Amino acid sequence: KNQVEQSPQSLIILEGKNCTLQCNYTVSPFSNLRWYKQDTGRGPVSLTIMTFSENTKSNGRYTATLDADTKQSSLHITASQLSDSASYICVVSSGLGAGNMLTFGGGTRLMVKP
Amino acid sequence: ETGVTQSPTHLIKTRGQQVTLRCSSQSGHNTVSWYQQALGQGPQFIFQYYREEENGRGNFPPRFSGLQFPNYSSELNVNALELDDSALYLCASSLVPGGPYEQYFGPGTRLTVT
Numbered sequence: 001k002n003q004v005e006q007s008p009q010s011l012i013i014l015e016g017k018n019c020t021l022q023c024n025y026t027v028s029p030f031s032n033l034r035w036y037k038q039d040t041g042r043g044p045v046s047l048t049i050m051t052f053s054e055n056t057k058s059n060g061r062y063t064a065t066l067d068a069d070t071k072q073s074s075l076h077i078t079a080s081q082l083s084d085s086a087s088y089i090c091v092v093s094s095g096l097g098a099g100n101m102l103t104f105g106g107g108t109r110l111m112v113k114p
Numbered sequence: 115e116t117g118v119t120q121s122p123t124h125l126i127k128t129r130g131q132q133v134t135l136r137c138s139s140q141s142g143h144n145t146v147s148w149y150q151q152a153l154g155q156g157p158q159f160i161f162q163y164y165r166e167e168e169n170g171r172g173n174f175p176p177r178f179s180g181l182q183f184p185n186y187s188s189e190l191n192v193n194a195l196e197l198d199d200s201a202l203y204l205c206a207s208s209l210v211p212g213g214p215y216e217q218y219f220g221p222g223t224r225l226t227v228t
Contacts, residue, residue: 043204043219044157044204046218091156101159101170104157106156
């Protein structure tokens with residue numbers, strides 16, 4: 001069964017600090033891995049998409065890494081801001097066909113405090 | 115703003131009733147996916163439509179059905195509503211199914227079943 005596990009479930013950090021969120025997956029076949037940011041009650045917004053051959057990708061203060069051998073990914077947030085408070089969801093795509101089925105992790109709920 | 119719109123934003127229904135949710139995809143996108151997101155959990159894939167045909171389905175019963183129209187907008191219909199159907203329903207559009215293409219999510223419809 002395809003699964004995506006994220007840790008920690010929740011995290012509280014002070015504004016200006018860095019943090020790293022983890023994602024482990026058992027999805028086969030593997031097509032790509034995505035990180036989304038979701039504000040409460042809103043739709044997810046894409047941060048990064050990485051394919052098998054990419055091991056790091058940045059989007060401003062967000063840097064995602066991918067180790068396809070160990071099936072692990074991380075999302076590093078630098079110099080956190082209050083607006084970073086949201087849920088961060090790791091999503092793995094199992095490739096073409098079957099509706100490009102995406103397996104979502106349960107998310108990490110990040111709270112940035114002043 | 116992703117260009118994906120959903121209506122209504124909120125809806126309250128009684129157990130046993132039927133509901134129709136609507137989604138307008140981003141211009142030029144022919145693929146729409148629907149997700150159910152229970153409170154505090156990651157989205158679960160319901161099904162995907164590509165060029166008016168169902169293109170993959172998740173683990174949801176037949177009372178969850180959908181349509182895609184020639185303009186690529188889409189509907190999600192749920193019959194015989196159950197209390198557990200209470201959730202945020204998200205639709206996402208993409209250029210094509212499959213591959214490392216962005217999925218753009220709408221703001222969601224919050225459905226409450228009493």
